[in-house]
Amino acid sequence: MKEFIEVQNARVHNLKNVSVKLPRNKLIVFTGMSGSGKSSLAFDTIYAEGQRRYMESLSAYARQFLDQLDKPDVDFIDGLSPAISIDQKSSSHNPRSTVGTITEIYDYYRLLFASIGKPHCPHCKKPVSKMSIQEIRQRLYKIAKPDERVQIMSPLIKEKKGEFRTLFEELQKEGFSRVLINGEIKRLDEGIRLNKNFKQTIDVIVDRLKVNPENESRLYQSIETATKQSEGLVTALFLDQNKSYTFSEHLTCPDCNISIEEISHRLFSFNSPIGACPECKGLGDKLDFDSDLVVENPEETVRHCTSKVMNLDNTYYGRSVEKLGKEQGFTLDTRFDDLNRKQQNFVLYGTEDAQEENPR
Structure with missing residues (x-):
């Protein structure tokens, strides 16, 4: 070209x-x-x-x-290519309207990448591919030390709130006896009770065995059982090394220990929660806090230097800040630049972030 x-x-x-x-x-x-x-x-x-x-x-x-x-x-x-032209008089203030969406070429790009795109690991940038149960087993033999014990688990819940009583009952009916909850082993017959307001990570323990030639068939069956429980995922905890690796029958990077979702056109759409940037939510803009814009003149008092964002004169917020400020060792008439870092952070970020040296 x-x-x-x-x-x-x-x-x-x-x-x-x-x-x-x-x-x-x-x-x-x-x-x-x-x-x-x-x-x-x-x-x-x-x-x-x-x-x-x-x-x-x-x-x-x-x-x-x-x-x-x-x-x-x-x-x-x-040196020409097929060209696209957009009327220079047209304009749109919709952040989801782009050159690609206006010309409708964006939809074709999504289909193109989804059809012929080759996924790569976002960390090491190496190509990733699916792994069969046989390949997962071979990978475990490469990682394990001679006769090392490995714990085969099926990841079921990751960082979700709930008590999961029904899940524990079903697992017990299927013949499983132990689960790993937030890194701690629990027996299913002991009546597990979880706080529904806290996030839980739950893996069901499928088997514990030594990685040696005698256990090849057993290891294969354990991996197969684990993948059936968690839609293709299996986690292997090597007890001597105290390291765990997660593998997938889908797309996985064995070097970085991460699995990648199957490529689909939704992953390339900023209008879909699946494909949108987690920071800007697909809008291309992100609102952030700039302390220099809040306090333009640090030589002024706390009462006046924050007047852009809140009124501290005889208001509910003013009384609240004044009361809490006394606990922190300053008043509303103290100059902002006379405050120490902890007190300044309290004014800017509140009571929780005030305890940190630099929350940003």
Whole structure:
């Protein structure tokens, strides 16, 4: 593919034999006075010729349904690709509206990446692939020391609130006797009671065995049982090394010990909770707290330097801050720059973050 888009002697509208050489895969801006020929070069010459050549590659049947552009008055253009043009007069303040969504090419990109994309580990950047039970077993033999004991578990609950009584009853009916709850082994026949307001991580213990040639068949069966309980996941805790590894019949990175979800078009959509950035929620913007904007003049008193965000004069908040401020060793009439770091953090971040040296 050519590195440049080359235009020679463009004469569209008010262009007078203009020749340019534009690098590909770069963001290029045309600037100039009104009537200088910016739109004539960008839209009526480069875009028009790129779109016209793309149309010529379609069948005669397909071209009859599309508006065809006239050939621009230019001697030579080289290095073009199929082009997209957005009306410069159109605008949208919707943060979910992008060039890709307006032109509808975004949906095709999602399908393209979902269809032919090759997943890579987000940490080590190596390609990841599915692992069969046989491959998981072979991996365990490589990790284990000679005759090391390994605990095969099936991860069921990860960081979820609840008591999970029904889950424990079902596991006991299926013949399991022990579970690992937040790193602690519990017996199912002891009547486990969990606080429903706390998040729990629960793994059911499938087997404990030595990793040696005599236990190959048993290890295979244990891994198979674990994957059936947790939709393809299995965790192996090596007791001598005190290290655990999670494997998956789906996409997994054995080096970084993480599993990756199957690629689907939803992963490439910022409008889907599955594909959206967890920081900005797919909007492209993130609100954050800037202490310098709250306290522009630290030489003022606490009462006045925070007036932009809250009124501390004879209000509920003022009385609350004044009461708590006395406990911290300052008043509302103390200059902000006279406060120590802990007191400043109290004013800016509240009582919990005030205990930290620097919460940011």
